Amino acid sequence: MSKKIINSIVVVMVPVALYLFFLILRPGSFGKVNTVYIIFTQSFITCMIAWGMQYLAKMGEFDLALGAEMILDSIVAALLCAKIGFAGIIAGCLLSAFVCGIVKGVLYRIMRIPIMILTIALVYLLGACGGLITNSAALTIPYEYTFLGRAPGNIIVFLLTGAVMYILSDRSVYGANVNAVAGSESISHNNGISVEKTKIRSLFLSSMFAGVTAIVQLSHGSGVTPSVGLDSIQNIMQPIMSVFIGFVMAQYINIVFSIFVGSVLMSIISNGITALNWSSAIYNVVVGAILLLIMAYMNVAKIYSRKHEEKIGALKNMKEMGARET
Amino acid sequence: MKKNNGKGMELFINIFPFISLAVVFVGFVVLSGGRTLTLANCRKIFEQSFSLLLVGGAAVFLLAQNCLDMSVGAAIGMAGAVAALVSKTSIPLALLAALGVGLLIGAVNGFLHGVLGINAMIATLAMQFILRGLLLIVCKSGTLGIAAGMYDLDHIGLKAGVCIAFLFTAWLFFRFHSYGKKCKAAGAGEASAIQSGVNIAEVKIIGYVFMGITAGLAGFFTVIRTGAAMYNTGNMVEFDTVIALILGGMSINGGADSKFRSSVIGVLILGILNNGMVLLGLGTYPQLITKGVIFIFVLATTFTIRNKLNSGKKLA
Amino acid sequence: MVENQVLLQIQHVSKSFGLTRALRDVSFDVRKGEVRGFIGENGSGKSTLSNIIAGVYEKDKGKIILDGKEWKAATVVEAEEQGIALIVQEIGTIEEISVASNIFLGNERRFGSRGIINYRKMNQEAKKALELIGASDISPEKPIGEYNLEERKIIEIAKAIYTHPKLLIVDETANALSSHGREILYSVIRDVRNYGGTVLFITHDLEELVRVCDSVTILRDGVYIDTCYGNEMIINELKVKMVGREMSGHYYRTEEEGSMGEKVVMSVKNVFTSALKDVSLELHEGEILGLGGLSDCGMHELGRLLFGLDQPYSGTLTCNGRTERLKNPVQAIRRNIGYVSKNRDSEAIILRDSVRNNICLCSLDKISKFGFAAPKTENSFVDRWIERLKVKVNNRSEYVASLSGGNKQKVVLAKWLGRGSNILIFDCPTRGIDIGVKEAIYTLMSELKAQGHAILLISEELPELIGMSDRILIMKDGRIVCEKMRSPEITEPLLIKEMI
Amino acid sequence: GCGGSSAGSSDSGNAGSSAGTSSAAGGTESGASGADSGGSSASSETAGDIKLGLSIYSTTDATAGPMVNNMQAACDGMGAELVVATDDQDLEKEITNIENLIANGCQAVFCLPYSDDSIPRIAKICEEAEVYFGFYWYDLTNEETHDVCYRSDYFLGNIYEDDVWSAYTAMKTLSEAGASHIGMFGLPTGRTTTTKRDNGIQKACEEFGMEILVEDRVNTNTSDDAASSVESMVSSYSELDGIVIAGMTQTCLPGVIQALQNLGLTDKVKVSCIDFNENQTEYFEKGYVNGVIGGHFTGCAWLAVLAVNKLQGTPLTDEAVSVKDEFLVLQSADDAKNYDAYLYAELPYTADEYAQMSRKINGEFTYDDLLEIIASYSVEDVMTRHNAG
Ligand SMILES: Nc1ncnc2c1ncn2[C@@H]1O[C@H](COP(=O)(O)OP(=O)(O)OP(=O)(O)O)[C@@H](O)[C@H]1O
Ligand SMILES: Nc1ncnc2c1ncn2[C@@H]1O[C@H](COP(=O)(O)OP(=O)(O)OP(=O)(O)O)[C@@H](O)[C@H]1O
Ligand SMILES: [Mg+2]
Numbered sequence A: 001m002s003k004k005i006i007n008s009i010v011v012v013m014v015p016v017a018l019y020l021f022f023l024i025l026r027p028g029s030f031g032k033v034n035t036v037y038i039i040f041t042q043s044f045i046t047c048m049i050a051w052g053m054q055y056l057a058k059m060g061e062f063d064l065a066l067g068a069e070m071i072l073d074s075i076v077a078a079l080l081c082a083k084i085g086f087a088g089i090i091a092g093c094l095l096s097a098f099v100c101g102i103v104k105g106v107l108y109r110i111m112r113i114p115i116m117i118l119t120i121a122l123v124y125l126l127g128a129c130g131g132l133i134t135n136s137a138a139l140t141i142p143y144e145y146t147f148l149g150r151a152p153g154n155i156i157v158f159l160l161t162g163a164v165m166y167i168l169s170d171r172s173v174y175g176a177n178v179n180a181v182a183g184s185e186s187i188s189h190n191n192g193i194s195v196e197k198t199k200i201r202s203l204f205l206s207s208m209f210a211g212v213t214a215i216v217q218l219s220h221g222s223g224v225t226p227s228v229g230l231d232s233i234q235n236i237m238q239p240i241m242s243v244f245i246g247f248v249m250a251q252y253i254n255i256v257f258s259i260f261v262g263s264v265l266m267s268i269i270s271n272g273i274t275a276l277n278w279s280s281a282i283y284n285v286v287v288g289a290i291l292l293l294i295m296a297y298m299n300v301a302k303i304y305s306r307k308h309e310e311k312i313g314a315l316k317n318m319k320e321m322g323a324r325e326t
Numbered sequence B: 001m002k003k004n005n006g007k008g009m010e011l012f013i014n015i016f017p018f019i020s021l022a023v024v025f026v027g028f029v030v031l032s033g034g035r036t037l038t039l040a041n042c043r044k045i046f047e048q049s050f051s052l053l054l055v056g057g058a059a060v061f062l063l064a065q066n067c068l069d070m071s072v073g074a075a076i077g078m079a080g081a082v083a084a085l086v087s088k089t090s091i092p093l094a095l096l097a098a099l100g101v102g103l104l105i106g107a108v109n110g111f112l113h114g115v116l117g118i119n120a121m122i123a124t125l126a127m128q129f130i131l132r133g134l135l136l137i138v139c140k141s142g143t144l145g146i147a148a149g150m151y152d153l154d155h156i157g158l159k160a161g162v163c164i165a166f167l168f169t170a171w172l173f174f175r176f177h178s179y180g181k182k183c184k185a186a187g188a189g190e191a192s193a194i195q196s197g198v199n200i201a202e203v204k205i206i207g208y209v210f211m212g213i214t215a216g217l218a219g220f221f222t223v224i225r226t227g228a229a230m231y232n233t234g235n236m237v238e239f240d241t242v243i244a245l246i247l248g249g250m251s252i253n254g255g256a257d258s259k260f261r262s263s264v265i266g267v268l269i270l271g272i273l274n275n276g277m278v279l280l281g282l283g284t285y286p287q288l289i290t291k292g293v294i295f296i297f298v299l300a301t302t303f304t305i306r307n308k309l310n311s312g313k314k315l316a
Numbered sequence C: 001m002v003e004n005q006v007l008l009q010i011q012h013v014s015k016s017f018g019l020t021r022a023l024r025d026v027s028f029d030v031r032k033g034e035v036r037g038f039i040g041e042n043g044s045g046k047s048t049l050s051n052i053i054a055g056v057y058e059k060d061k062g063k064i065i066l067d068g069k070e071w072k073a074a075t076v077v078e079a080e081e082q083g084i085a086l087i088v089q090e091i092g093t094i095e096e097i098s099v100a101s102n103i104f105l106g107n108e109r110r111f112g113s114r115g116i117i118n119y120r121k122m123n124q125e126a127k128k129a130l131e132l133i134g135a136s137d138i139s140p141e142k143p144i145g146e147y148n149l150e151e152r153k154i155i156e157i158a159k160a161i162y163t164h165p166k167l168l169i170v171d172e173t174a175n176a177l178s179s180h181g182r183e184i185l186y187s188v189i190r191d192v193r194n195y196g197g198t199v200l201f202i203t204h205d206l207e208e209l210v211r212v213c214d215s216v217t218i219l220r221d222g223v224y225i226d227t228c229y230g231n232e233m234i235i236n237e238l239k240v241k242m243v244g245r246e247m248s249g250h251y252y253r254t255e256e257e258g259s260m261g262e263k264v265v266m267s268v269k270n271v272f273t274s275a276l277k278d279v280s281l282e283l284h285e286g287e288i289l290g291l292g293g294l295s296d297c298g299m300h301e302l303g304r305l306l307f308g309l310d311q312p313y314s315g316t317l318t319c320n321g322r323t324e325r326l327k328n329p330v331q332a333i334r335r336n337i338g339y340v341s342k343n344r345d346s347e348a349i350i351l352r353d354s355v356r357n358n359i360c361l362c363s364l365d366k367i368s369k370f371g372f373a374a375p376k377t378e379n380s381f382v383d384r385w386i387e388r389l390k391v392k393v394n395n396r397s398e399y400v401a402s403l404s405g406g407n408k409q410k411v412v413l414a415k416w417l418g419r420g421s422n423i424l425i426f427d428c429p430t431r432g433i434d435i436g437v438k439e440a441i442y443t444l445m446s447e448l449k450a451q452g453h454a455i456l457l458i459s460e461e462l463p464e465l466i467g468m469s470d471r472i473l474i475m476k477d478g479r480i481v482c483e484k485m486r487s488p489e490i491t492e493p494l495l496i497k498e499m500i
Numbered sequence D: 001g002c003g004g005s006s007a008g009s010s011d012s013g014n015a016g017s018s019a020g021t022s023s024a025a026g027g028t029e030s031g032a033s034g035a036d037s038g039g040s041s042a043s044s045e046t047a048g049d050i051k052l053g054l055s056i057y058s059t060t061d062a063t064a065g066p067m068v069n070n071m072q073a074a075c076d077g078m079g080a081e082l083v084v085a086t087d088d089q090d091l092e093k094e095i096t097n098i099e100n101l102i103a104n105g106c107q108a109v110f111c112l113p114y115s116d117d118s119i120p121r122i123a124k125i126c127e128e129a130e131v132y133f134g135f136y137w138y139d140l141t142n143e144e145t146h147d148v149c150y151r152s153d154y155f156l157g158n159i160y161e162d163d164v165w166s167a168y169t170a171m172k173t174l175s176e177a178g179a180s181h182i183g184m185f186g187l188p189t190g191r192t193t194t195t196k197r198d199n200g201i202q203k204a205c206e207e208f209g210m211e212i213l214v215e216d217r218v219n220t221n222t223s224d225d226a227a228s229s230v231e232s233m234v235s236s237y238s239e240l241d242g243i244v245i246a247g248m249t250q251t252c253l254p255g256v257i258q259a260l261q262n263l264g265l266t267d268k269v270k271v272s273c274i275d276f277n278e279n280q281t282e283y284f285e286k287g288y289v290n291g292v293i294g295g296h297f298t299g300c301a302w303l304a305v306l307a308v309n310k311l312q313g314t315p316l317t318d319e320a321v322s323v324k325d326e327f328l329v330l331q332s333a334d335d336a337k338n339y340d341a342y343l344y345a346e347l348p349y350t351a352d353e354y355a356q357m358s359r360k361i362n363g364e365f366t367y368d369d370l371l372e373i374i375a376s377y378s379v380e381d382v383m384t385r386h387n388a389g
């Protein structure tokens, strides 16, 4: 139990340390309570997308179409909102997400190609759909319908989504299946778990999470512009990175929180760079470098732990045989 | 009977890219009323496809071993920017600098994937971020123009020469050199390849370095073509490369049946497609939809057949 | 026996994997409340039959009747619902998830309503399941990665038993268990018998078998041989039935005495790894050195180590008299070491590549100039070795995947012989290969020996070891426990005694 | 030289019929369908005598859409065919577009060069193909490139908007509203346009004692990103009292306004932006926006007029021309409504009006007439003309 607490503290220390780093560089801004609040609320959107992504990511698959989907969701929502008001936002996002999820699932089922490749093609198509519907025009929703984009609306949606995420990943049969498939596809298969079904469900779920996130995102920014070509992939880089960071930290705390910590980290970085008025170019470099560091750390740690296990085993054998280490 | 069926499918897989190319070509010739066919237009299609031809030729080696390079577009931009900067001093030096930058980027990619074992897509995606950021810093003041003397290099004969020499050499290496064979072996069965004495890390590093150098060369010619480098030079080339190779009939998992011609055919399909859609005056979205649908169609066709072929083979 | 006491009837079951006929027309019955031993040499089809009963594989032909009804197991879940539980030979647990989740893998719905799992209940159940078999020291919440292989096997036992199966199949689980673990297993088996269930117990340890089982069924090369009951189970007779085949002269080497060259081409000294304990051996030129033992005794690991696939934690390795560190196969191959992996299809050949490329791959540096190999050179090289080893292929561009098992193995051998490797590590070279090709491989080995090649023959088949080796080393628990020179006195029982 | 030229200061006018977001969107739609069909359908009617090519980043968005629509109207009026190549996203694509347009048989092509460095290239391609070329939204300030163009027989001219001035004016409106500590949104550096706008902002800062506290050129992909960025800016710089959007206005503006609304800062923080957008009327009405500079949608139409006359053998002038295309400055809800009614729902010049600019149709028309029309471009001018008709 106490070990668990220590682990949690260690994990929480990472964003705190980064925060302190920026606090020292710019106390005037990072010293304010408001900044902390902003950092948290801004991480919600990243975090919710990342939560939806992590199921597939665990199984080694990536859905690059989520950015394009969210834009399409928002477009449908904004158009419906103009007709039926607030309900249109909710209905539009969820409906569009639902359809996208089904389409992806069906295409995957038919074609059985790596999800990443399939979704690259979808980025073109979904982007073009959004553009055709709106004719490239930027759409907006009226202010009175945007309460889900600010406190307490966004906090409520975030907490609800978090609860769903927690239940799905930690309490549900589906979550157990995802973990099993992520561990070993063949053993799962031999125990009667359908690998394909699990992946299709995850594809669908990632769409639904993105759809819910689109509600908050649209409400927060109040506007949506269709994207052209593959640009929308950029929009999900932060969530992807949060997922990776979350995976590293998931050894210490629950994945729901570890991904949130990852999102907060991303949020601190982008706020820090704004606060210091560093060039936006630096942002790209910093984010790329952090991703590489995390991945390198993960791999080196894996190799090291394998070596370490081997060493422990060998040492045990040596002790057993009474041999001295050479 | 079953065997014949397999042979038939294999034959189909092999000629499918040619069919696609023929369909696209004939289709656009007819639709555009012959404008696709004019010598001037063909020349333009070649010039527009030039850097993708180079990069595609190098990407074959990577995709054959089941690796992607998501940073190649940014590498082209970076190499182009450096070439533009150095060209003010000396043009041969600019070429060397571009190749050097490409080599460096390739080496880093190779190290990240081959040595540290970071997933190829993630590693190169992160590199893309970093390079685009650096490129923004390098191009801070706007575009980087090239020295006037460099325009002389924009000569169709020279480009054709470079392209043919490059593709021919790359083809030789892919088809006949032990390196090309090792790439295919690594993609077809990594464990078996390792036990047959293929140094996987080395093969991967060489692949990325070659890709990097090629990106350097492509970057050099890109700035000659555009007259300047800017922050988004080489934008999205990485995706175009993958799409071209798949259109050209390459399996996304690489392996022994990877063919060098996939890159050339695929790039030509893409080139004719892009050129033809403008000749027909298609708007932005119809263009995107056309591309997406063709991509999915080709993917679905080849994958379905490949899956069938593989499941047949697994029984043996 | 009264008809209604029969639980399981296997009737004319056959199964092939491509060209390997794993089971041929196997028929036998098992009664309720019976502990049935199930023995046979490696590759005789025990696991295949178990997997068919438990719904992992589909049978090609035949019928299985369970409790009087025909049983067409389609999936593992269905089999479980019918009360069939299987403890697999390989690792059957997933490392990343908790003990409880592993125990109820694929069965999570038991603790759920509307897809939500009650983990408290699951953990309680898991605890009960573990306590039931006397493994209460394993805690259900922990990730299974924290437990070692033996404990994981015990968890698998708990997983199999908690449903009170009608039929429990235990596939060579005992190997991984210490005496404590074995006690757990035996008591589980007793429990099942006590409540009227049936156990199918697969093991190589005949003494254990006689102690635990009521009866025993013997398979050989996929063919049903016999079933013995109670007092009929006499170890030596079982062995004869199990091995069965005659050791005729034309099949193995005929010399009575072993011979070897003076020169030690490869040796290891005091090697320790997590699987090997203080292993030392010397391989001479012109020698076939046999290495035998149970599957997990460390002999396969030793083979990998000699080829540079694994590194020793301590100890030295010498090759042609020089102390070496083989960091990878590339270095091993440069020192003319060749290695035939036990997992042929996934490690030794590239299935989806041509015969030509497979044979050439490790010789590319030899047959090319500046890295370029003319297709002509390559083809004549390949043809020479296809000819020499009589590989049956339609043409050299054919995918290896379409070859028969024996011919695949010939391709592997051609690869190394073509490379000119003179230190050959053969790990189960005749696994799943029929008698014709086996003989060819044995003949080839004798020729190679005569030419002065050194061969390390790692094998799970004792007749092969005895028939082919100049010297036999037997390993047990990561140690070399005995060394025997070739002589007519060496018999299988003698070696088996050392192995177990 | 640019600075404080007052040509665009078109304020107050008659309160025209209000055209909100929806009608504005409708305007885009109808315009765009015209542009899309331009490539193929128009060809049969006009017998394909004259074919003009345009390379532009989009045919539909709020800035590029009207530009294409105006040019389409000019072509329709004067009996020429228009081919548009879109996806002009980077230097290489632009070159490719020009090549493809030439291959398509265009006798004159127009584009917005990314920078001076890319112009010699474009000139060379067009000279080799013996095709006229011209630039929109682009000023030839660099002497070298200027010479390259003017040496060419195929250079028609450039219509430029004064981007130093537009950014300067955007800042000036902020200063007039009392803001001095500014946060900035913009495009990534690299385009000449961006550099000029940066210069204009710099100039205004010096002149009015303003300061750019923080800038964001990355979080401009979605409205939500922009909203987050505003939150961060405000939290880091409490003294911030103005935001200028010098690029990506369509995407950023809704997010900026939304964030300010959420933070309750719409009064304190003044906003101005370059480029028109769908929501400006509403924002003006609520007082969220202090100035919008844009409306520079006619440059391509003027180039079309020059090209058609040249290709018909009745050139307006033998010299290459360099003309400034006026910006419109909106500073109130009325401005915006008038703009919506007269320049967005309809086009500022009808096809008939464009037809009169062809010397083949209207022999009287002269170069000076054209210059006069260009210089008089303003909301009032359109209102007078179209109300009369
Ligand atoms: N999945 C498979 N694909 C191809 N061949 C297989 C497969 N599984 C088993 N075989 C082959 O079928 C035959 C019977 O194998 P099986 O595993 O049933 O033997 P076993 O009696 O369990 O041997 P062991 O004592 O080594 O466990 C062997 O020749 C084996 O190589
Ligand atoms: N799935 C398949 N696809 C194509 N060819 C096959 C397939 N299976 C078998 N063959 C071919 O059929 C021929 C006959 O194989 P068969 O198994 O009868 O030979 P075999 O003598 O049993 O071989 P071995 O002794 O090596 O197992 C082989 O040459 C093989 O190439
Ligand atoms: Mg056979």
Ligand SMILES: [Mg+2]
Residues within 6 Å of the ligand: C046, C047, C048, C089, C171, C172
């Ligand atoms: Mg077995």
